[in-house]
Amino acid sequence: MSSPKEILLNAFNMNCVGHINHGLWTHPRDRSDEYNRLDYWTSLAATLERGLFDGLFLADIVGVYDVYQQSVDLTLKESIQLPVNDPLMLVSAMAAVTNGLGFGVTVNVHAEEPYIFARRMSTLDHLTEGRIGWNIVTGYLDSAARAVGQAALGEHDTRYDRADECLDLLYALWEGSWDDEAVIRDRQARVYADPQHVRKIKHEGKYYRADGYHLSEPSRQRTPVLYQAGTSGRGQQFAARHAECVFISSPDTNVARAASRSIRQGAVAQGRRAEDIRIFAGITVVVDRTEKAAQEKYEDYVRYASPEAGLAHFSAGTGIDFSQYELDEPITYGKGNFVQTSVDLARERGWTKRSILSGMELGGRYPLIIGSPEQVADALETWIDNGEVDGFNLARTVTPESYEDFIDLVVPVLQQRGRYKTAYGEGSLRKRLFGEGNRLPDRHTGATFRHGRSAEIPA
Template identity: 85%
Template structure:
């Protein structure tokens, strides 16, 4: 039996996300990002397409590396302005039943005790459809905005994140027993005090003493997403992540990353199948190849490769505006998105190389064709890249998602590569088929009843 493809819509609570400049296209509605009906309509569309999830990226800083300013960032709306992704989830959950939601939150910008309640609340309100994309940040501007002198050192940020997850696991998994909530009106006992425990944590980065404020939700711990594939990032993912996002230029790089991620999970005492790998991808599709090519050319006339370059500057910490098109670029050991820097150095990318790889203003691999051609390409990524699914980046909204649903999904379903209905249970159960909760072999197992962190 062919492996079914998992699919997330990749989006952000802003105008310009991955493929930049397309907000200027006359059919694009992304400038309505601050209207609730924009998001509820999108959620209903994705549910019609049986998308596994809507994955919402986020940043808490600004892109100010390119030209050492935010001028282009503001003119092209390169993820600025950007609103809070968590605020969207309840409204979208109310108009859907199967669509999952992955929200990005930076561990260095949150107080774990309060954050634990926010995620538990969303897990309750979505009936177990919430996931958390764990990021440690990569923008100096974000660190300065919250009172820090600069972004913390790369590996230290992951050390802090490891400790943050331990505290969160203790709250989500160890504070309330499964049978703590009785709701016994006659006995006047809502929750049994003997089955609720205080969490005490005193570590290098965090100190906390208190009871988790939320009763157990369907998943307890949300589905854990992560995108770090650097050495230290991969170590973090091996321990914690259930879904790992990779940004690979081709299937060869994707296969190498996928194998390393799964091997890391095994070395951490988990199983290879405990992790799902998603590749970032952009698709332009129409009924015929000719129509798809014409649509791509139409989109390309509105795209901004310079905005894409400014985005890449922020991720690498390199101001590419200083370089001529074919000038060699000094890719040092940075404190930013290390995998992007490493790949650019390995391939000797010049400014011209980078710009030529972003015809729609974005850095993800691009598939253009008729429905069968797109389906063929996606299957190649699944087989040769050894990924489990895709983060589908938007181009012109909402038609890029509508086109994929109307043209590509029926072909994938005919081939047995895509579900024809949502599965039962929580987001976690739909992704893994092993129930609503993380298995005990995951680090959360040591924080469940009887762990030493709880009284």
């Protein structure tokens, strides 16, 4: 009889005040308004390491939520991911106070010059000793496009076409510019790196051009662990080729199972293995020592949460100004450049303003688990077994207590059941997630960009 699958766990956070469960910054025990203090993040990292979290997954946006009421007024009042600071700046400090915790940072592929970005990620892979991952996003906010001088966001599928080419260039830099034998560090011969093992990368594509050497020597992972969150048709095609970890936002285990199977089938069609993808579901947990205490804690949180702020966040994701609709008025869900899976799900289920708000009592849209440690563990196991996911992105409520509660109450139960590790494994983040090597496996498309192997670059 096979042993039960161990649950993977990321803390889901953002370098801002309000992230997913909006309004809870007003709770007297919440410390999220200290997000711009370094000790806030180093303390959180140490807490997560104590709980043996696989990673801290940091979301990011480079625009503002200005669809609801056609303004940023509520966004500013409730701090709905505004203000928001750079996530990459946090990693070095948190890495310095931890040894096993991984870091997944969100960077918009269209907001960075690939050549410069390649060095930034290699630097973090060196400084974390191989604990860095990149959440690849293509953006969905017109406000972000306008802020950098563009008329509007590019068409949805075209953004992924451009991202495909960007990854090809990044693979060439990370995997192909320096051989492992390049760095000699021979003091007597006065040779740090052997020129015969370092080569210039020349790329002439539809969206990018580059002619230069990667500026960093090979890091432990070379390519960071690749996360991706798009589950639209085109997003899944992108994930099938590139992603190692996929983040899904599913309302229940049935939707999660369908998404998980589709994602894995796509990877297999690309010559990869189903187990080459780790799937994380977004989830919110309110736990206490008893079911009654957990319910009371939830009711306390609800008094401070803002469902309307959650609705404003959802407006930005769908491109629909829900403020113009009555509570039970039918809503027109069209196609657009937004989070297409959210739009499709809302259309399929006929969500009205009232039904959306009813699911956002804590100011957020993720599935909610409330209960004792045993009840929470039961629910998480159901998601793993029936939803066919590998783990969770655990959204914060009142911070840092929501993570502390989970670590102190739920983790021991999962460990007793053989569902959660009791120590960090050896090696890089990639090795611990997949149980293989530190580098991309040979069957991943990025491996084709290594010297001596021919890369197939899409036209």
